Amino acid sequence: xxxxxxxxxxxxxxxxxxxxxxxxxxxxxxxxxxxxxxxxxxxxxxxxxxxxxxxxxxxxxxxxxxxxxxxxxxxxxxxxxxxxxxxxxxxxxxxxxxxxxxxxxxxxxxxxxxxxxxxxxxxxxxxxxxxxxxxxxxxxxxxxxxxxxxxxxxxxxxxxxxxxxxxxxxxxxxxxxxxxxxxxxxxxxxxxxxxxxxxxxxxxxxxxxxxxxxxxxxxxxxxxxxxxxxxxxxxxxxxxxxxxxxxxxxxxxxxxxxxxxxxxxxxxxxxxxxxxxxxxxxxxxxx
Amino acid sequence: xxxxxxxxxxxxxxxxxxxxxxxxxxxxxxxxxxxxxxxxxxxxxxxxxxxxxxxxxxxxxxxxxxxxxxxxxxxxxxxxxxxxxxxxxxxxxxxxxxxxxxxxxxxxxxxxxxxxxxxxxxxxxxxxxxxxxxxxxxxxxxxxxxxxxxxxxxxxxxxxxxxxxxxxxxxxxxxxxxxxxxxxxxxxxxxxxxxxxxxxxxxxxxxxxxxxxxxxxxxxxxxxxxxxxxxxxxxxxxxxxxxxxxxxxxxxxxxxxxxxxxxxxxxxxxxxxxxxxxxxxxxxxxxxxxxxxxxxxxxxxxxx
Numbered sequence: 187x188x189x190x191x192x193x194x195x196x197x198x199x200x201x202x203x204x205x206x207x208x209x210x211x212x213x214x215x216x217x218x219x220x221x222x223x224x225x226x227x228x229x230x231x232x233x234x235x236x237x238x239x240x241x242x243x244x245x246x247x248x249x250x251x252x253x254x255x256x257x258x259x260x261x262x263x264x265x266x267x268x269x270x271x272x273x274x275x276x277x278x279x280x281x282x283x284x285x286x287x288x289x290x291x292x293x294x295x296x297x298x299x300x301x302x303x304x305x306x307x308x309x310x311x312x313x314x315x316x317x318x319x320x321x322x323x324x325x326x327x328x329x330x331x332x333x334x335x336x337x338x339x340x341x342x343x344x345x346x347x348x349x350x351x352x353x354x355x356x357x358x359x360x361x362x363x364x365x366x367x368x369x370x371x372x373x374x375x376x377x378x379x380x381x382x383x384x385x386x387x388x389x390x391x392x393x394x395x396x397x398x399x400x401x402x403x404x405x406x407x408x409x410x411x412x413x414x415x416x417x418x419x420x421x422x423x424x425x426x427x428x429x430x431x432x433x434x435x436x437x438x439x440x441x442x443x444x445x446x447x448x449x450x451x452x453x454x455x456x457x458x459x460x461x462x463x464x465x466x467x468x469x470x471x472x473x
Numbered sequence: 474x475x476x477x478x479x480x481x482x483x484x485x486x487x488x489x490x491x492x493x494x495x496x497x498x499x500x501x502x503x504x505x506x507x508x509x510x511x512x513x514x515x516x517x518x519x520x521x522x523x524x525x526x527x528x529x530x531x532x533x534x535x536x537x538x539x540x541x542x543x544x545x546x547x548x549x550x551x552x553x554x555x556x557x558x559x560x561x562x563x564x565x566x567x568x569x570x571x572x573x574x575x576x577x578x579x580x581x582x583x584x585x586x587x588x589x590x591x592x593x594x595x596x597x598x599x600x601x602x603x604x605x606x607x608x609x610x611x612x613x614x615x616x617x618x619x620x621x622x623x624x625x626x627x628x629x630x631x632x633x634x635x636x637x638x639x640x641x642x643x644x645x646x647x648x649x650x651x652x653x654x655x656x657x658x659x660x661x662x663x664x665x666x667x668x669x670x671x672x673x674x675x676x677x678x679x680x681x682x683x684x685x686x687x688x689x690x691x692x693x694x695x696x697x698x699x700x701x702x703x704x705x706x707x708x709x710x711x712x713x714x715x716x717x718x719x720x721x722x723x724x725x726x727x728x729x730x731x732x733x734x735x736x737x738x739x740x741x742x743x744x745x746x747x748x749x750x751x752x753x754x755x756x757x758x759x760x761x762x763x764x765x766x767x768x769x770x771x772x773x774x775x776x777x
Binding site for chain 2: 405410411431434435
């Protein structure tokens with residue numbers, strides 16, 4: 187008789203390239219599709235978020251100065267690694283109530299989406315840049331550049347695809363990310379962090395937290411060292427407070443309302459542009 | 474030089490330090506939780522204890538002026554803000570700092586005696602002290618001869634400090650032990666005693682020019698030495714950790730140590746200083762965080 191007991195994984199936060207527990211020591215149980223509590227997840231605190239932002243800020247310089255080509259390579263690498271672990275993701279999604287067919291579709295689209303943005307890495311700047319006619323002896327051109335640290339509150343529908351569809355465009359544009367996983371189904375987000383970790387992303391460039399948006403959204407939106415915030419929730423009160431807080435230091439706010447991430451409309455270079463600033467340079471020319 | 478002769482034997486008989494005990498005590502003190510109003514008070518106190526420092530080969534008059542302006546106007550957005558204790562520069566820039574800080578109660582401190590290595594002849598070092606004081610320094614930070622100390626020539630180290638103090642008269646003398654080069658806590662304790670007996674007003678951990686700056690265990694040993702010296706002589710010696718203290722959390726931990734070992738009397742800029750450059754901004758950010766509730770960004774605070 188096989189008396190072996192399976193080893194259960196402890197799901198932790200992903201901060202600065204490390205899988206750490208929440209400093210608060212708080213956990214919340216996650217119920218599977220049959221209503222049975224199966225895993226305990228870290229309930230990230232504002233201090234975990236603060237740490238994540240600190241490391242994300244540190245990572246901005248290194249990540250944004252990678253060549254566009256290299257950023258694309260790393261995104262492609264994430265897709266490759268994910269492909270190799272497809273089964274595990276399908277199983278995890280399935281375990282928490284998503285049918286096997288839907289789960290398979292979601293994981294496959296996620297992989298394709300990462301490849302899609304990997305392809306855009308060294309093209310979107312060429313597409314959205316311009317040489318501007320000016321009436322002086324200057325060569326004048328505008329180029330999209332990264333914003334800095336982007337805080338993302340993931341949607342609950344399509345927990346894996348939604349997360350990846352929000353992270354990928356911001357990340358490929360040279361930003362670093364602090365992301366709160368889907369509240370209802372955060373499991374795949376932490377497993378996705380393992381994929382990121384195995385894909386040569388610099389420490390701190392993407393940080394993933396699990397916890398409650400009702401608790402953390404205030405800090406996501408009010409932290410002065412965050413340059414942009416993305417959210418998708420339907421709680422109007424919460425959305426209002428996010429916008430008010432974010433306006434304090436004029437964060438770039440993006441509210442993606444009911445976007446179907448499963449279709450082609452869920453991907454576009456304009457999502458990269460949402461996390462870019464246009465930098466215009468005036469260069470004198472001799473006559 | 475009578476005093477020296479009495480002291481010769483003592484330098485070899487300084488207490489032996491239990492390193493494990495020191496580390497444990499530091500860990501225990503670090504577990505103190507300082508929140509809300511006490512945190513705010515601690516942040517402001519730490520701010521008032523800063524020696525705002527720039528000691529780079531590339532320092533220019535402009536850089537020093539800028540630092541002085543920062544010392545005078547830390548942040549207009551926050552009310553009831555104390556000013557820093559002093560601005561610390563190289564001797565050649567003292568005059569500029571002095572002029573810039575004219576009319577304020579912020580002191581000008583100058584590093585002297587061949588900072589940071591102290592490896593020039595003693596006559597030149599004394600000359601540098603005279604020069605710094607002549608230029609208007611209110612406080613001088615000297616370095617000890619670590620090479621001489623490590624080869625056991627404690628008497629010479631003592632004499633050099635004593636002679637420097639004579640040169641200073643009533644100008645505040647801080648003695649930098651450069652603890653990272655003294656190897657052991659026993660040595661640090663011994664160097665502290667030599668400095669205090671030779672007339673130091675302050676003992677200071679580091680130059681900030683070596684790999685390792687101030688650490689808590691080192692500072693704890695020095696604070697204990699100050700306490701013992703006070704109990705024996707009734708003289709209050711100040712303490713200045715320097716190098717590597719860049720965040721508010723660490724600064725508050727130092728304040729806890731000072732309070733626990735030396736008591737409230739030492740919690741004043743006249744007896745405790747931080748040698749730091751980036752700490753001031755972090756304290757300002759934390760104070761703003763306490764007031765506004767939102768975590769702050771370095772983007773909104775002046776760069777040094």
